[in-house]
Amino acid sequence: MSKQLPLVAMDACCSPLARDPLTADQAVELSKLFKAMSDPVRLRLLSLIASHAGGEACVCDLTDAFDLTGPTISHHLKVLRESGLITGERRGTWVYYRVHPEVLARLSAVLVPGGTEALA
């Protein structure tokens, strides 16, 4: 599972929303990222991972933070993974997740005017 390629992510680009109208294709790509973040559980997962010491968190930590079953957490992690926002790597018994900060930065830049140059 580790090397799952960001299906969307890296080229979900474009100039800021307020600069030019999005093309239909750009909108579809962008919407996948926003949809991945449109669930409270996934947002908390994202921030738990992002704010965790060392920049990564194992599923065991994450599961304990919610009143949800393991499969449900796993499902949400998969959605985040397939959107390109996070990656997971198995080390021994546990699976560790970390965020892709560039994707968040890119998304952030799209929301405010004058943020195009903030890309990598």
Next chain:
Amino acid sequence: MSKQLPLVAMDACCSPLARDPLTADQAVELSKLFKAMSDPVRLRLLSLIASHAGGEACVCDLTDAFDLTGPTISHHLKVLRESGLITGERRGTWVYYRVHPEVLARLSAVLVPGGTEALA
């Protein structure tokens, strides 16, 4: 319809995702904004409005840009309105929409580390 209060929006705040884990409540509030932006049509509507000359666009302009019925566009505008991302005002025959840039800015700040001071 004009004075529809932002149901979510202005206090959908918090420190950046990567700084502290979101509380359950914060995540619920934030997720409403992201959900509003999780549809390609709504994203294009948002950018059409934001990038339109004068910072506002009338529904007639917006409807023409899509291969969708009027009611469907109206529905999406309502979702954006209720999320606090845009406001609509009727002037004579037409209804004009404009974005709330502060809400976008706030959202943008949440995504990148060190963006707390970007609030109003």
Next chain:
DNA sequence: TCCTTGAATAGATGTTTGTCGAAACAGGAT
């Protein structure tokens, strides 16, 4: 007043999504 046009609401429908329990898989330890 009536009619026309722009926009929102109401109701219906097919699809997507969040959640669960059960089962399968992965790795360590005994």
Next chain:
DNA sequence: ATCCTGTTTCGACAAACATCTATTCAAGGA
């Protein structure tokens, strides 16, 4: 090999959602 624990996949189901048609409301112009 056999268990045990952590994680993912599978199958199912209810709630939420995007879209449509038909209807209603709002504002002007005849």
